[in-house]
Amino acid sequence: MSAAAQLEHTNFTVTDPDATAKWMCDLFGWHVRWTGGSREVGYSVHVGTDTHYLALYVPKAGGVQPREDNYMTKGGLNHIAVVVDDIADMRTRVANAGFTPGEHYDYEPGQRFYFHDHDGIEYEVVQYD
Structure with missing residues (x-):
């Protein structure tokens, strides 16, 4: 039997990936692994450790919408x-x-x-x- 799969990253939308990555680095001792363009002409920052990270994404300007209560949203x-x-x-x-x-x-x-x-x-x- 092969080894269990490992979680590598989670990708979610924020209003300012650079600002979010900064406070995560300051609080959690993480580092920025990568920054650059991504889907839908957006921008992403990968922040975390050498083996696990969060992908912080923002779509092109004006694309971030308010969210509903995720505890009541299927897939939230x-x-x-x-x-x-x-x-x-x-x-x-x-x-x-x-x-x-x-x-x-x-x-x-x-x-x-x-x-x-x-x-x-x-x-x-x-x-x-």
């Missing part, structure tokens, strides 16, 4: 989760970056909190016990 992106070693430190760093950390939850297998970025995208920060 509900949130993106990142794992950290020190959730208390990350909560402080998220607040210092200008985002509002949400409620803190402790349940198996770890601790977590959520925040929304400038585009309204929800992020989950997890620390496993």
Whole structure:
């Protein structure tokens, strides 16, 4: 039997890929892997680690539309989760970056909190016990 498939990247639309990539690099310690033109005359920034990344996409000027509540949208992106070693430190760093950390939850297998970025995208920060 072959090895299980690995998730390489997720691609989603933001209003400013460069600005989103910057705060992700600052908060998560990631780096920009690639930038350039992409589908529909758009622009993408790939940000993450050497093995996994997020593709941040913006279509040509004026193409970004407000989104509905993704939890009620079939196929919607509900949130993106990142794992950290020190959730208390990350909560402080998220607040210092200008985002509002949400409620803190402790349940198996770890601790977590959520925040929304400038585009309204929800992020989950997890620390496993």
